[in-house]
Amino acid sequence: MAAGTERVAERIRRAGRPFSGVSPERLAPEIAAIDLERPLHDHAAALDELERVYLRDAVYFHHPRYLAHLNCPVVIPALLGEAVLSAVNSSLDTWDQSAGGTLIERRLIEWTAGRIGFGPAADGVFTSGGTQSNLHALLLAREEAHAIAGAVSSRLRVITSEAGHFSVRKAANLLGLGPDAVVTVETDADRRMRPEALARELDRCRRAGLVVMAVVATAGTTDFGSIDPLPEIAALCESAGVWLHVDAAYGCGLLVSRRRRHLLDGIERADSVTVDFHKSFFQPVSSSAVLVRDGAVLRHAAHHADYLNPLRMAERGIPNQVDKSLQTTRRFDALKLWLTLRVMGPDAVGELFDEVVDRAAASYALVAADPRFEVVTRSPLSTLVFRYLPPEGPGRKLADDANLYAREALAASGEAVVAGTTVDGRHYLKFTLLNPETTLDDVAHVLDLLAGHAQRYVDDLAPLADHSEVTHVHP
Numbered sequence: 001m002a003a004g005t006e007r008v009a010e011r012i013r014r015a016g017r018p019f020s021g022v023s024p025e026r027l028a029p030e031i032a033a034i035d036l037e038r039p040l041h042d043h044a045a046a047l048d049e050l051e052r053v054y055l056r057d058a059v060y061f062h063h064p065r066y067l068a069h070l071n072c073p074v075v076i077p078a079l080l081g082e083a084v085l086s087a088v089n090s091s092l093d094t095w096d097q098s099a100g101g102t103l104i105e106r107r108l109i110e111w112t113a114g115r116i117g118f119g120p121a122a123d124g125v126f127t128s129g130g131t132q133s134n135l136h137a138l139l140l141a142r143e144e145a146h147a148i149a150g151a152v153s154s155r156l157r158v159i160t161s162e163a164g165h166f167s168v169r170k171a172a173n174l175l176g177l178g179p180d181a182v183v184t185v186e187t188d189a190d191r192r193m194r195p196e197a198l199a200r201e202l203d204r205c206r207r208a209g210l211v212v213m214a215v216v217a218t219a220g221t222t223d224f225g226s227i228d229p230l231p232e233i234a235a236l237c238e239s240a241g242v243w244l245h246v247d248a249a250y251g252c253g254l255l256v257s258r259r260r261r262h263l264l265d266g267i268e269r270a271d272s273v274t275v276d277f278h279k280s281f282f283q284p285v286s287s288s289a290v291l292v293r294d295g296a297v298l299r300h301a302a303h304h305a306d307y308l309n310p311l312r313m314a315e316r317g318i319p320n321q322v323d324k325s326l327q328t329t330r331r332f333d334a335l336k337l338w339l340t341l342r343v344m345g346p347d348a349v350g351e352l353f354d355e356v357v358d359r360a361a362a363s364y365a366l367v368a369a370d371p372r373f374e375v376v377t378r379s380p381l382s383t384l385v386f387r388y389l390p391p392e393g394p395g396r397k398l399a400d401d402a403n404l405y406a407r408e409a410l411a412a413s414g415e416a417v418v419a420g421t422t423v424d425g426r427h428y429l430k431f432t433l434l435n436p437e438t439t440l441d442d443v444a445h446v447l448d449l450l451a452g453h454a455q456r457y458v459d460d461l462a463p464l465a466d467h468s469e470v471t472h473v474h475p
């Protein structure tokens with residue numbers, strides 16, 4: 001264990017770039033060539049092999065020029081928690097497989113609910129991630145809609161904004177709702193749900209005899225970090241008697257921010273909330289939770305099995321978390337957050353998050369003032385969506401492919417990793433800043449690299465662009 005730890009620590013310390021740029025074609029044969037029927041019987045040899053098939057080419061989120069997805073570098077107390085929880089291997093489905101682990105998870109749910117501003121009836125459970133948390137919340141909302149409105153599945157609707165996460169659609173599918181179940185409403189220029197569009201949609205559904213089983217507001221959209229206007233949305237949901245779910249998978253870091261907690265005002269009026277500690281609390285994957293304002297609704301996911309959690313246990317008050325969870329055997333992920341809070345405390349985590357939000361604001365100013373780029377909107381969190389805009393002339397029409405090319409060329413070089421997305425049908429580049437060690441110089445350097453790749457693409461192809469359709473060329 002010590003040798004393995006040292007090896008990984010050394011890798012992370014020495015990583016000169018976030019990625020080696022390896023392609024699946026180059027790596028796949030190395031992994032395929034390993035004979036799983038012939039063990040090495042030696043930890044050091046297995047680690048040497050691992051170096052070759054994984055560690056050498058892994059993507060290192062700790063590197064300051066990893067700017068791509070919603071992945072964070074992890075804090076050391078959480079890493080310690082990860083080692084302890086795997087070693088003890090508690091399973092949090094029942095008290096008799098976890099003992100104190102169950103109580104620690106419950107304390108953290110209580111703590112998170114307190115940060116949200118929920119009252120004493122609140123409850124929740126740790127999950128594997130935001131996708132599961134959203135599914136769980138929507139399952140509860142569906143059951144409430146069935147119970148209250150007696151609605152049939154084909155008439156149920158879920159309203160979210162056009163910037164909402166795709167897991168909402170996936171959840172609706174899994175819940176057996178029809179293909180038209182998820183309705184998206186427009187966002188404003190800052191990519192926040194328009195309350196008037198929501199009001200219109202609620203009204204349209206009501207007049208059409210449809211039952212809106214949930215509105216999903218997003219506190220931190222994946223691309224823009226935008227936070228839907230929670231108080232206005234909560235008011236509309238309250239007057240329509242509709243379940244409000246807030247997907248704060250990304251924005252939950254604000255719960256511990258001393259400077260920006262107000263951005264989540266209104267979240268306490270939600271019926272359910274998704275928080276992903278593995279996005280903005282600097283926790284290793286997985287660490288997420290779903291919280292509900294009224295813990296009684298969790299009964300909708302309960303099943304009592306004779307061998308595991310018979311009803312008589314619940315009646316005796318034995319704390320079996322499986323009574324609330326979609327999973328059975330379940331990791332003690334809560335331990336990572338526990339050790340983080342016990343060693344560092346919430347303010348320190350909030351400061352780390354505030355730092356990346358500050359850096360994103362400074363990066364926005366940098367890009368907005370740079371004529372090589374155009375930027376979509378200023379994120380209240382830590383993303384930046386922008387694109388390289390070739391100078392006026394024949395190269396302009398290559399903008400889409402030039403941005404696609406720049407992202408791929410940069411990843412292949414391994415110098416930095418950035419993400420991409422589309423906005424109004426156009427290809428954009430995206431930074432997600434979650435590493436407090438990323439400096440503004442890192443950001444400026446990556447912008448130069450991207451502009452260099454994109455411009456090279458344009459220079460090579462612009463002479464052809466006047467005459468023919470130019471297709472995307474891979475680096």
Ligand SMILES: Cc1ncc(COP(=O)(O)O)c(C=O)c1O
Binds near residue numbers: 165
């Ligand atoms: C807003 C939002 N919700 C939900 C999710 C899904 O979370 P997970 O990847 O943990 O399943 C994401 C992931 O990026 C997200 O950005």
